[in-house]
Amino acid sequence: xxxxxxxxxxxxxxxxxxxxxxxxxxxxxxxxxxxxxxxxxxxxxxxxxxxxxxxxxxxxxxxxxxxxxxxxxxxxxxxxxxxxxxxxxxxxxxxxxxxxxxxxxxxxxxxxxxxxxxxxxxxxxxxxxxxxxxxxxxxxxxxxxxxxxxxxxxxxxxxxxxxxxxxxxxxxxxxxxxxxxxxxxxxxxxxxxxxxxxxxxxxxxxxxxxxxxxxxxxxxxxxxxxxxxxxxxxxxxxxxxxxxxxxxxxxxxxxxxxxxxxxxxxxxxxxxxxxxxxxxxxxxxxxxxxxxxxxxxxxxxxxxxxxxxxxxxxxxxxxxxxxxxxxxxxxxxxxxxxxxxxxxxxxxxxxxxxxxxxxxxxxxxxxxxxxxxxxxxxxxxxxxxxxxxxxxxxxxxxxxxxxxxxxxxxxxxxxxxxxxxxxxxxxxxxxxxxxxxxxxxxxxxxxxxxxxxxxxxxxxxxxxxxxxxxxxxxxxxxxxxxxxxxxxxxxxxxxxxxxxxxxxxxxxxxxxxxxxxxxxxxxxxxxxxxxxxxxxxxxxxxxxxxxxxxxxxxxxxxxxxxxxxxxxxxxxxxxxxxxxxxxx
Amino acid sequence: xxxxxxxxxxxxxxxxxxxxxxxxxxxxxxxxxxxxxxxxxxxxxxxxxxxxxxxxxxxxxxxxxxxxxxxxxxxxxxxxxxxxxxxxxxxxxxxxxxxxxxxxxxxxxxxxxxxxxxxxxxxxxxxxxxxxxxxxxxxxxxxxxxxxxxxxxxxxxxxxxxxxxxxxxxxxxxxxxxxxxxxxxxxxxxxxxxxxxxxxxxxxxxxxxxxxxxxxxxxxxxxxxxxxxxxxxxxxxxxxxxxxxxxxxxxxx
Numbered sequence: 097x098x099x100x101x102x103x104x105x106x107x108x109x110x111x112x113x114x115x116x117x118x119x120x121x122x123x124x125x126x127x128x129x130x131x132x133x134x135x136x137x138x139x140x141x142x143x144x145x146x147x148x149x150x151x152x153x154x155x156x157x158x159x160x161x162x163x164x165x166x167x168x169x170x171x172x173x174x175x176x177x178x179x180x181x182x183x184x185x186x187x188x189x190x191x192x193x194x195x196x197x198x199x200x201x202x203x204x205x206x207x208x209x210x211x212x213x214x215x216x217x218x219x220x221x222x223x224x225x226x227x228x229x230x231x232x233x234x235x236x237x238x239x240x241x242x243x244x245x246x247x248x249x250x251x252x253x254x255x256x257x258x259x260x261x262x263x264x265x266x267x268x269x270x271x272x273x274x275x276x277x278x279x280x281x282x283x284x285x286x287x288x289x290x291x292x293x294x295x296x297x298x299x300x301x302x303x304x305x306x307x308x309x310x311x312x313x314x315x316x317x318x319x320x321x322x323x324x325x326x327x328x329x330x331x332x333x334x335x336x337x338x339x340x341x342x343x344x345x346x347x348x349x350x351x352x353x354x355x356x357x358x359x360x361x362x363x364x365x366x367x368x369x370x371x372x373x374x375x376x377x378x379x380x381x382x383x384x385x386x387x388x389x390x391x392x393x394x395x396x397x398x399x400x401x402x403x404x405x406x407x408x409x410x411x412x413x414x415x416x417x418x419x420x421x422x423x424x425x426x427x428x429x430x431x432x433x434x435x436x437x438x439x440x441x442x443x444x445x446x447x448x449x450x451x452x453x454x455x456x457x458x459x460x461x462x463x464x465x466x467x468x469x470x471x472x473x474x475x476x477x478x479x480x481x482x483x484x485x486x487x488x489x490x491x492x493x494x495x496x497x498x499x500x501x502x503x504x505x506x507x508x509x510x511x512x513x514x515x516x517x518x519x520x521x522x523x524x525x526x527x528x529x530x531x532x533x534x535x536x537x538x539x540x541x542x543x544x545x546x547x548x549x550x551x552x553x554x555x556x557x558x559x560x561x562x563x564x565x566x567x568x569x570x571x572x573x574x575x576x577x578x579x580x581x582x583x584x585x586x587x588x589x590x591x592x593x594x595x596x597x598x599x600x601x602x603x604x605x606x607x608x609x610x611x612x613x614x615x616x617x618x619x620x621x622x623x624x625x626x627x628x629x630x631x632x633x634x635x636x637x638x639x640x641x642x643x644x645x646x647x648x649x650x651x652x653x654x655x656x657x658x659x660x661x662x663x664x665x666x667x668x669x670x671x672x673x674x675x676x677x678x679x680x
Numbered sequence: 681x682x683x684x685x686x687x688x689x690x691x692x693x694x695x696x697x698x699x700x701x702x703x704x705x706x707x708x709x710x711x712x713x714x715x716x717x718x719x720x721x722x723x724x725x726x727x728x729x730x731x732x733x734x735x736x737x738x739x740x741x742x743x744x745x746x747x748x749x750x751x752x753x754x755x756x757x758x759x760x761x762x763x764x765x766x767x768x769x770x771x772x773x774x775x776x777x778x779x780x781x782x783x784x785x786x787x788x789x790x791x792x793x794x795x796x797x798x799x800x801x802x803x804x805x806x807x808x809x810x811x812x813x814x815x816x817x818x819x820x821x822x823x824x825x826x827x828x829x830x831x832x833x834x835x836x837x838x839x840x841x842x843x844x845x846x847x848x849x850x851x852x853x854x855x856x857x858x859x860x861x862x863x864x865x866x867x868x869x870x871x872x873x874x875x876x877x878x879x880x881x882x883x884x885x886x887x888x889x890x891x892x893x894x895x896x897x898x899x900x901x902x903x904x905x906x907x908x909x910x911x912x913x914x915x916x917x918x919x920x921x922x923x924x925x926x927x928x929x930x931x932x933x
Contacts, residue, residue, distance in 0.1 A: 181885065195811040202808060211809070212884055214829075215777030225788040225887045228905075229912035233791055233885060365780050599781070 143169070146200045147536075154539050155552045161536040164271050165204055168531055171267050172205035175524040179208045182525055184238035185216040185509065186445070188468045189296040189545025197532050197541070209528050216240065217365035223512070224592045227252050232517050235525035238295050241282040241508040242369075242584035243591045247292065248285030249634055250590075254513040254522065255289040267523045269530045276535075276550045278573075279508040281387075282583050286402055286638065292510030293529055296465075296547035299572060299581045300374050300505040302328065302492065303451065303462035305477070306673065307485040314346065321345065324668060328676035329492040332379075332426060334668035335460055339434040342457040357434035358447065358456045359427065363603030365595070366444030371427065372584065372598045373505040374461050379423030380496030381414045383657045387502070388585030392657035394502055395594075396420055396620070397587045397627075402638035404589050407623035409658045410645035416613075416620035417658035419496040425612045426494070428605055430460075440606070451486075452477060461491045461504065467546040467569050488568040490577070490679040495666045496659055503679065506581040508549075548573050568677065575680035589630055589640050597622045710747040711900075712768040713737065713890075716755035716823070717842055720867040720928055721772055721790065724752045732924045733772045733790055736917060737890065740789075743916075744907040746900070754841065755823030759891075766895045772888035774825030784896045786904045787889030788912075794826050794886065795879030796857040797865050799850055805857075807881035819846040819855035825886060826859055844868045859883075 141149075143165045147158060154161055184190040194211035202208050212234075219239050226233045227250070247253040260268045274280060274290075283292035308314060309326050318326035322337045329335040342356030360370065372395060376382065381396055382389030392398045396415030397407050407413035414420055431439060436455070439447060448466045450456065454476025470477060470484065477485050491504050511529040513522050531537065539553045543562070546569060548554050554573045563570035572578065588594060601619035604610040610618065627640040634640065652660040715722045721733035729752050741748050753761060762770035763782060772790050773779070796813060798805060807813055810833075817836050820827030821843040831837045838855050840846050846858045847869050858865065862879060869876045892901060911917055 183885070195809050198809055208808070210881070210883060213810075214884075217777040217780055218775075221775060221777075221780075221787075222885070222887055225791070228909045229788055229791075229917075231788070231791055231912065233788075233887070363781050365777055603781075 141200075141203050143204050146203065150196065150200065151537050151540050153543075153556075153558045154536055155550075155556050156535050160271075164269070164534055164536045167269060167271070168201075168527060168534075169204055171269075172207055172524070172527055175520070175527070176206035177208075178521075178524050179210065180235040180521055180524045180528065181210045181212065181233075182236040182238065182528065183212040183214060183219055183222060183234050184295075185219055185240075186213050187296070187298075187465045187509075187545065187547070189465075189541065189547045190238065190509075192541055192544045193295075193532050197537060198528075200537075201528055201531050205527065205531075207524050207528065209525075215365070216369070220592050220595075223514070226514055226516055230516050232521065235513075235517050235521040236529055237512045237514070238509045239292075239512050240583065241279065241292055241294070241510050242588070242595075243512070244283060244285060244291060245584070245586040245588040246590050246592065247512065248287055248289065248586065249636060249638055252514055252516070253291050254515055255291060256293060256513070257290045259513070259522075259526075263519060264523060264526055267527050269534065271535060272530055273535070273552075276552050277533075278551055278554070278578050279506075279510070279549060281579070282506070282508045283510045286586050292508075292512050293533065294508050294510045294549045295529070295533055296509045296545060297549050297578075298463055298465035298467075298507050298547045299577070300461040300491065300507075301464060301488040301568075301572065301581075302458070302460060302490060303486060303488055304328065304458040305456070305485060306487040308342075308349065308457055317341075317345070322668060325670050325672075327670035327672050328489045329458075330669040330671055330676070331492050331497075331666050332460075332494045333666035334670050335458070335492045336426075336430065337668045338458055339430055343434040346457075352455055354455045354457060355434060355436050356457045357430050358450060358459045359431045359435050359439055360442040360444065360447035361428075361431050361440040361603075361606045362443045363599055363607065364443045365599055367603055367606070368595050368598030368600075370444065371424065371602050372595065373507075374491070375423045375427050376414075376420050377502045377505070378461070378491055378497060379419050379426070379494035380498060380501060380659070381417060381419035381423060381657060382501065384498060384500035386500075386580065387582035388587060389502060389657070393585050393587040395584065395588055396657075397623070398643075398657075399587045400643070402586065404587055404627055404640040405643040406627065406645075408617075408620035408645070409648045409651055411624060411643050412646075412651050412658070413620065413623070414658040415623055416616040417652075418661035419494075419657070419659050421613050421616050422496065422662075423494060424602060424605060424616060427602075428612060431606070462488070463507070464488065464569055464572075465507070465545075465547055467566060468544070471565060471567070482565050484565070484567040486567055487673060488572065489673060489676045495662050495664075502580075502582060503577070504581040506578070506583055508583050509547075554578075571677060572680055575677075577680035580680075586638075589634065589638075590626070593626055593630075594623060597626075710749055711741075711892075712761075712765060713741075713748045713750045714753050714758040714761050714768060714770050715750065715772070716753055716758045716770075717844065718755075718772070718861070718864055719844065719871065720863065720924075721861075722752065732921065733888070735920050735924060736789055737771055739916060739920060740786075740904065740908055740911060743911060744903050746904070755821060759823050762891055762893055764893075766893050769890050769892035769896070771890040773891050774886040775889040775891070776825050776829070776886070778828070779825065779891070782894070783891030784894060784898070784901045785889050785891060786901060786908055788887040789890055789908070790888035792861040792863075792886045792888055793882045794859060794884045795862050795865070795882035796859055797850065797869075797876050797879055798857055799853060800875060800877055804877065805880055807883075810881070810883045813857060813881070813883070816856040817854075819849050819858045820860075821846065826861075826884060829884065830859060844872075847872050847874060 198209040198211045223237050277294050279294040315326045339356035377394030382394045383392045392414050396413045398412040407415040452475050542548045542553045601615045605612045605615035628642045631640045722731040758770045762768045821840045827837050849855045850858045
């Protein structure tokens with residue numbers, strides 16, 4: 097084939113144009129960010145692709161995002177081709193990380209992350225297995241900050257503040273901005289060290305059907321029956337009245353059987369955290385003082401200085417006190433009297449999605465992790481314009497609750513690294529942990545899972561625009577409520593062992609095998625025994641040390657928890673929504 | 681002082697173990713252990729049993745000073761047996777939140793990595809995250825925690841009576857992917873004269889455990905867990921594994 101000078105010139109021009117285009121693309125991708133495999137392997141995408149197609153909106157400018165991703169690509173170079181493994185619980189936020197962010201991280205850094213998603217109890221049992229066996233099962237765990245009491249006492253978890261200054265300095269992002277994390281206090285031990293990096297947060301709040309509560313016919317009927325307004329309940333007496341009103345008196349709305357209460361009762365680990373998260377604290381079983389009550393916390397454990405000294409009333413605790421028995425009795429009674437019969441056999445996940453059916457009037461505390469699921473369009477609990485028919489508000493308080501006590505529970509799933517993981521693997525996993533909470537991806541992740549951890553995301557204009565569609569979530573996270581609603585505190589020295597007792601003993605009360613009093617007595621005894629064992633295994637100034645039992649009456653006669661039996665009945669009290677959320 | 685505490689604790693543990701042994705010998709039956717075919721961890725052997733996990737459990741029971749009988753049953757039946765018989769335990773089952781309430785647990789006896797395997801003649805599929813396997817027909821076996829896990833996530837799972845049947849289903853293209861413990865899959869395939877390509881995605885980790893009937897005395901469970909922890913820490917399990925692998929497990933291609 098003859099080649100003319102013109103065609104050579106044309107080819108030359110085309111080649112120059114192609115080279116220019118490639119150079120332009122490389123520049124756009126962040127001057128060399130597009131790794132060799134981004135271009136060669138089908139299915140792999142460049143940082144520029146991820147910025148344009150996934151990581152928007154962001155609180156950073158595109159240039160800042162690109163610079164942040166460039167840092168991740170550079171810092172990850174020594175670990176390229178490595179496979180790491182992490183595990184977390186089963187909620188929308190973590191599915192997004194496991195399915196989308198792990199892929200993006202692989203494309204950008206060359207580190208392949210298998211992000212496993214499983215039950216929360218499974219996560220902590222796996223963490224316990226790594227501690228027990230010394231085998232490197234995972235390179236990182238996203239485990240609830242409820243374990244902070246264990247992490248700071250056990251010596252098994254890496255102190256992240258030390259790691260970031262020391263051997264992890266080269267793999268710690270300069271744009272991490274720790275002070276931007278709203279839950280950092282939850283993951284910091286009493287010794288001042290940061291043990292975990294928050295990844296997602298959700299709160300326990302009262303949930304109710306604002307559209308039903310606004311119906312004039314129902315309001316009138318309620319007022320006639322109970323003598324006050326059908327609004328947001330401020331105490332358990334009002335909650336109980338509303339539960340009875342819908343389950344017993346209203347019964348049917350628009351041809352559908354409706355219920356005034358929702359909960360779950362299956363003897364399963366998730367029953368344990370249902371009870372330990374909030375029932376005792378909102379009943380008022382513990383002491384005043386945030387975050388968890390001092391000297392008796394919301395688990396009924398008494399501490400002296402920072403040492404757990406007992407959970408039974410005989411040892412100054414409150415786990416089998418009249419207030420705790422009242423709390424669990426209300427839980428069992430309402431579940432059986434006012435919730436759908438199926439609820440008795442449900443667990444956390446099953447009950448969480450039940451509200452979508454549109455036949456529940458209220459729930460005393462509901463996990464905001466389900467906000468994404470409950471704002472799906474087209475369900476009976478949504479208006480056609482995308483606004484929810486429901487609202488979240490502060491939970492009502494029980495008869496023993498006093499001003500200055502814990503207002504509610506907040507869950508903070510946080511990155512945890514064990515010392516038994518080889519340091520190079522820890523470094524690679526630490527990069528992934530920072531990536532999934534980086535400002536480049538954080539706002540987008542927050543809009544998907546609705547479990548915010550960064551102040552910058554919460555204060556963003558995007559969050560303002562979303563507020564009318566999220567039932568009060570934005571208002572809660574912009575208020576001081578995000579600090580007042582707290583996770584399990586540092587009094588609990590071994591969450592993994594002690595949390596088992598909650599579902600094992602309360603499950604026996606739910607099934608009727610034991611009375612509530614017998615169950616709480618049994619549980620308090622089991623707690624004391626375990627605290628005694630832990631005092632042998634743990635050392636240090638905050639290790640448990642049981643005090644000798646005394647007459648219960650002596651403890652009950654002193655101020656604070658454990659508190660004596662109250663015989664005065666609570667009077668139901670409600671407030672309009674706008675006044676009720678002032679507690680935030 | 682921690683040193684003194686430790687000594688007292690060891691002394692008490694020794695006494696307790698002695699008490700437990702005495703209780704076992706005096707008033708209780710020998711523990712009925714049941715397991716199921718899962719080569720190379722558990723395999724029938726002329727009316728008895730052999731395999732890596734059988735060796736682990738045997739060493740553990742010796743360390744704890746407990747007497748036992750061991751039977752091999754189909755996986756589902758083994759599970760049901762331990763659920764319904766006092767003084768019975770089943771191994772090596774996957775410990776999970778769903779099963780937590782059913783048993784007293786002695787764990788971890790084994791850490792399993794579960795991967796997808798495909799027909800050796802197929803073009804390798806690109807699986808980077810679990811979600812990528814949606815749309816494939818996945819083979820597992822009855823009683824498998826991993827099959828139940830995938831099914832709960834909306835995957836299409838096809839169950840065989842035993843895991844060893846899945847290699848034949850894969851070769852006959854009755855399933856697209858075989859979800860299995862990695863070591864088991866390689867061993868089963870090797871025994872059937874097939875060579876599997878490396879798994880395109882090792883997607884899940886399970887803690888394998890001994891699950892004992894809910895009525896098993898807490899003291900026995902604690903003695904077994906303490907012995908297990910000591911064996912992990914002093915390298916006993918590592919030595920058993922090394923020794924076993926030198927004898928039997930085919931290596932990955």
